[in-house]
Amino acid sequence: MQHYFYIFTRRDYFMKQSSWNKHYDALTKTAPLPAATLSFALEQFNKEHIDPAQKTAIDLGFGSGIDSMALLNDGWNLTAMDKDATAIKYLRQLALPHYAARLKIIHKSFEEIALHPALLINATFSLPFCVPQHFPALWKNIRLALQPGGRFAGQFFGMEDSWRAREDMTFHTPALLQELFTGFSVEQMEETKREGRTVGGALKHWHVFHIVAQYR
Protein backbone atom coordinates (compact mmCIF):
# COMPACT_ATOMS: atom_id res chain seq x y z
CA MET A 1 0.00 0.00 0.00
CA GLN A 2 2.85 2.30 0.83
CA HIS A 3 4.28 1.75 -2.66
CA TYR A 4 0.89 2.32 -4.20
CA PHE A 5 0.59 5.82 -2.79
CA TYR A 6 4.18 6.42 -3.61
CA ILE A 7 3.37 6.03 -7.28
CA PHE A 8 1.16 9.07 -7.06
CA THR A 9 3.75 11.15 -5.26
CA ARG A 10 6.23 10.20 -7.93
CA ARG A 11 3.93 11.08 -10.84
CA ASP A 12 2.78 14.33 -9.26
CA TYR A 13 6.35 15.40 -8.98
CA PHE A 14 6.92 14.52 -12.62
CA MET A 15 3.95 16.54 -13.78
CA LYS A 16 5.09 19.66 -11.98
CA GLN A 17 8.42 19.64 -13.74
CA SER A 18 9.06 21.50 -16.96
CA SER A 19 11.49 18.98 -18.41
CA TRP A 20 12.40 15.29 -18.24
CA ASN A 21 15.79 16.37 -16.94
CA LYS A 22 14.34 17.88 -13.76
CA HIS A 23 12.02 14.90 -13.43
CA TYR A 24 14.82 12.34 -13.47
CA ASP A 25 16.95 14.49 -11.17
CA ALA A 26 14.16 14.89 -8.63
CA LEU A 27 13.22 11.23 -8.70
CA THR A 28 16.69 9.85 -8.26
CA LYS A 29 17.25 12.19 -5.29
CA THR A 30 13.87 11.93 -3.57
CA ALA A 31 12.10 8.71 -4.46
CA PRO A 32 14.26 5.64 -4.78
CA LEU A 33 11.42 3.11 -4.41
CA PRO A 34 10.39 1.16 -7.51
CA ALA A 35 6.82 1.31 -8.84
CA ALA A 36 4.31 -0.78 -6.90
CA THR A 37 3.53 -2.80 -10.03
CA LEU A 38 7.18 -3.75 -10.44
CA SER A 39 7.54 -4.55 -6.72
CA PHE A 40 4.53 -6.85 -6.93
CA ALA A 41 5.91 -8.64 -10.02
CA LEU A 42 9.29 -9.14 -8.32
CA GLU A 43 7.57 -10.56 -5.23
CA GLN A 44 5.69 -13.04 -7.43
CA PHE A 45 8.92 -14.20 -9.10
CA ASN A 46 10.63 -14.50 -5.74
CA LYS A 47 7.80 -16.75 -4.51
CA GLU A 48 8.37 -18.98 -7.55
CA HIS A 49 12.10 -19.36 -6.75
CA ILE A 50 13.05 -18.99 -10.40
CA ASP A 51 16.47 -20.02 -11.62
CA PRO A 52 18.73 -16.90 -11.45
CA ALA A 53 19.96 -17.71 -14.98
CA GLN A 54 16.40 -17.12 -16.24
CA LYS A 55 16.13 -13.61 -14.81
CA THR A 56 16.00 -11.59 -18.02
CA ALA A 57 14.05 -8.33 -18.03
CA ILE A 58 13.31 -5.35 -20.25
CA ASP A 59 12.48 -1.90 -18.82
CA LEU A 60 10.58 0.08 -21.46
CA GLY A 61 10.81 3.86 -21.07
CA PHE A 62 12.98 3.57 -17.94
CA GLY A 63 13.19 7.37 -17.43
CA SER A 64 14.65 8.05 -13.99
CA GLY A 65 16.15 4.54 -13.88
CA ILE A 66 14.69 3.77 -10.44
CA ASP A 67 12.92 0.62 -11.64
CA SER A 68 15.96 -0.39 -13.68
CA MET A 69 18.16 -0.13 -10.59
CA ALA A 70 15.65 -2.20 -8.57
CA LEU A 71 15.79 -4.90 -11.25
CA LEU A 72 19.59 -4.90 -11.29
CA ASN A 73 19.74 -5.00 -7.50
CA ASP A 74 17.39 -8.00 -7.61
CA GLY A 75 19.81 -9.89 -9.86
CA TRP A 76 18.13 -9.46 -13.24
CA ASN A 77 19.90 -9.26 -16.59
CA LEU A 78 18.39 -6.09 -17.95
CA THR A 79 17.82 -4.33 -21.22
CA ALA A 80 16.73 -0.78 -20.42
CA MET A 81 15.45 1.39 -23.23
CA ASP A 82 14.30 4.97 -23.54
CA LYS A 83 14.18 7.52 -26.33
CA ASP A 84 15.39 10.33 -24.10
CA ALA A 85 19.11 11.16 -24.15
CA THR A 86 19.06 12.54 -20.60
CA ALA A 87 17.57 9.30 -19.27
CA ILE A 88 20.32 7.35 -21.01
CA LYS A 89 22.96 9.56 -19.44
CA TYR A 90 21.44 9.25 -15.95
CA LEU A 91 21.21 5.46 -16.04
CA ARG A 92 24.79 5.17 -17.27
CA GLN A 93 25.86 7.29 -14.29
CA LEU A 94 23.74 5.27 -11.85
CA ALA A 95 24.54 1.76 -13.02
CA LEU A 96 27.90 1.69 -14.77
CA PRO A 97 30.46 0.28 -14.48
CA HIS A 98 29.12 -1.78 -11.53
CA TYR A 99 26.37 -3.56 -13.48
CA ALA A 100 28.04 -3.53 -16.90
CA ALA A 101 27.93 -7.33 -17.19
CA ARG A 102 24.13 -7.48 -16.72
CA LEU A 103 22.93 -4.22 -18.26
CA LYS A 104 22.33 -3.17 -21.83
CA ILE A 105 21.12 0.42 -22.29
CA ILE A 106 19.35 1.15 -25.56
CA HIS A 107 18.68 4.67 -26.80
CA LYS A 108 15.70 4.07 -29.09
CA SER A 109 11.98 4.77 -29.28
CA PHE A 110 9.13 2.26 -29.04
CA GLU A 111 8.71 2.68 -32.79
CA GLU A 112 12.23 1.39 -33.50
CA ILE A 113 12.95 -1.38 -31.02
CA ALA A 114 13.00 -5.13 -31.47
CA LEU A 115 12.56 -6.95 -28.17
CA HIS A 116 14.51 -10.06 -27.18
CA PRO A 117 12.89 -12.88 -25.15
CA ALA A 118 12.35 -11.84 -21.52
CA LEU A 119 10.75 -13.19 -18.37
CA LEU A 120 9.73 -9.72 -17.21
CA ILE A 121 8.74 -6.64 -19.20
CA ASN A 122 8.31 -3.53 -17.10
CA ALA A 123 6.74 -0.34 -18.45
CA THR A 124 6.03 2.08 -15.60
CA PHE A 125 3.93 5.00 -16.90
CA SER A 126 5.57 4.77 -20.33
CA LEU A 127 3.29 2.91 -22.78
CA PRO A 128 0.64 5.70 -22.86
CA PHE A 129 3.32 7.84 -24.52
CA CYS A 130 3.46 5.51 -27.52
CA VAL A 131 1.65 6.97 -30.54
CA PRO A 132 -1.65 5.14 -31.12
CA GLN A 133 -0.69 4.15 -34.68
CA HIS A 134 2.27 2.19 -33.37
CA PHE A 135 0.77 0.75 -30.20
CA PRO A 136 -0.55 -2.51 -31.76
CA ALA A 137 2.93 -3.31 -33.16
CA LEU A 138 4.56 -2.47 -29.83
CA TRP A 139 2.13 -4.67 -27.91
CA LYS A 140 2.65 -7.50 -30.40
CA ASN A 141 6.42 -7.19 -29.79
CA ILE A 142 5.84 -7.32 -26.03
CA ARG A 143 3.69 -10.44 -26.32
CA LEU A 144 6.16 -12.18 -28.61
CA ALA A 145 9.08 -11.31 -26.33
CA LEU A 146 7.44 -12.53 -23.10
CA GLN A 147 8.35 -16.12 -22.27
CA PRO A 148 5.69 -18.49 -20.91
CA GLY A 149 5.36 -17.76 -17.20
CA GLY A 150 6.78 -14.29 -17.78
CA ARG A 151 5.16 -11.11 -16.49
CA PHE A 152 4.18 -7.68 -17.73
CA ALA A 153 4.09 -4.86 -15.16
CA GLY A 154 3.00 -1.31 -15.97
CA GLN A 155 0.34 1.35 -16.49
CA PHE A 156 -2.23 2.32 -19.12
CA PHE A 157 -4.25 5.52 -19.25
CA GLY A 158 -8.06 5.38 -19.34
CA MET A 159 -10.59 7.26 -21.44
CA GLU A 160 -11.46 9.73 -18.67
CA ASP A 161 -7.90 11.01 -18.46
CA SER A 162 -7.59 14.75 -19.19
CA TRP A 163 -5.02 14.04 -21.88
CA ARG A 164 -7.47 11.87 -23.80
CA ALA A 165 -7.62 14.39 -26.68
CA ARG A 166 -3.87 14.14 -27.32
CA GLU A 167 -3.27 12.43 -30.63
CA ASP A 168 0.27 11.36 -29.76
CA MET A 169 -0.76 9.23 -26.77
CA THR A 170 -2.56 5.90 -26.34
CA PHE A 171 -5.59 5.34 -24.08
CA HIS A 172 -7.51 2.18 -23.22
CA THR A 173 -10.98 1.11 -22.11
CA PRO A 174 -11.35 -1.90 -19.78
CA ALA A 175 -12.61 -3.88 -22.80
CA LEU A 176 -9.51 -2.99 -24.84
CA LEU A 177 -7.31 -4.00 -21.92
CA GLN A 178 -9.12 -7.29 -21.61
CA GLU A 179 -8.32 -7.90 -25.27
CA LEU A 180 -4.65 -6.97 -24.78
CA PHE A 181 -4.34 -9.40 -21.89
CA THR A 182 -5.93 -12.39 -23.58
CA GLY A 183 -3.66 -15.33 -22.81
CA PHE A 184 -2.45 -13.72 -19.56
CA SER A 185 -3.50 -14.29 -15.95
CA VAL A 186 -4.08 -10.82 -14.56
CA GLU A 187 -2.62 -10.90 -11.05
CA GLN A 188 -3.09 -7.24 -10.14
CA MET A 189 -5.34 -4.66 -11.76
CA GLU A 190 -6.16 -1.35 -10.10
CA GLU A 191 -8.08 1.47 -11.73
CA THR A 192 -7.50 4.90 -10.21
CA LYS A 193 -9.13 8.26 -10.92
CA ARG A 194 -7.93 11.38 -9.21
CA GLU A 195 -7.11 15.06 -9.67
CA GLY A 196 -3.46 16.08 -9.90
CA ARG A 197 -1.22 18.82 -11.26
CA THR A 198 0.17 18.97 -14.81
CA VAL A 199 3.40 20.52 -16.10
CA GLY A 200 2.71 24.24 -15.59
CA GLY A 201 0.55 23.56 -12.52
CA ALA A 202 -2.93 23.13 -14.03
CA LEU A 203 -5.24 20.59 -12.47
CA LYS A 204 -5.65 17.43 -14.50
CA HIS A 205 -7.76 14.32 -14.11
CA TRP A 206 -5.70 11.14 -13.95
CA HIS A 207 -7.32 7.91 -15.08
CA VAL A 208 -4.84 5.09 -14.75
CA PHE A 209 -4.88 1.27 -14.85
CA HIS A 210 -2.04 -0.38 -12.90
CA ILE A 211 -1.52 -3.93 -14.15
CA VAL A 212 0.63 -6.96 -13.42
CA ALA A 213 -0.12 -10.02 -15.54
CA GLN A 214 1.51 -13.38 -16.14
CA TYR A 215 1.79 -14.71 -19.67
CA ARG A 216 0.62 -18.32 -20.01
Ligand SMILES: C[S@@+](CC[C@H](N)C(=O)[O-])C[C@H]1O[C@@H](n2cnc3c(N)ncnc32)[C@H](O)[C@@H]1O
Ligand atom coordinates in the same frame (compact mmCIF):
# COMPACT_ATOMS: atom_id res chain seq x y z
C1 LIG B 1 6.46 9.25 -17.31
S1 LIG B 1 8.06 8.78 -17.76
C2 LIG B 1 8.23 7.29 -16.84
C3 LIG B 1 9.66 6.94 -16.60
C4 LIG B 1 9.92 5.74 -15.69
N1 LIG B 1 9.38 4.51 -16.22
C5 LIG B 1 9.40 6.04 -14.30
O1 LIG B 1 8.42 5.45 -13.90
O2 LIG B 1 10.00 6.88 -13.63
C6 LIG B 1 7.87 8.18 -19.43
C7 LIG B 1 9.17 7.71 -20.05
O3 LIG B 1 8.87 7.09 -21.30
C8 LIG B 1 9.80 7.55 -22.27
N2 LIG B 1 9.14 7.53 -23.58
C9 LIG B 1 8.06 8.24 -23.96
N3 LIG B 1 7.73 7.96 -25.22
C10 LIG B 1 8.62 7.03 -25.65
C11 LIG B 1 8.82 6.35 -26.89
N4 LIG B 1 8.02 6.57 -27.92
N5 LIG B 1 9.84 5.49 -26.99
C12 LIG B 1 10.66 5.26 -25.92
N6 LIG B 1 10.53 5.87 -24.72
C13 LIG B 1 9.53 6.75 -24.59
C14 LIG B 1 10.15 8.97 -21.84
O4 LIG B 1 11.39 9.37 -22.38
C15 LIG B 1 10.15 8.85 -20.34
O5 LIG B 1 11.42 8.51 -19.85
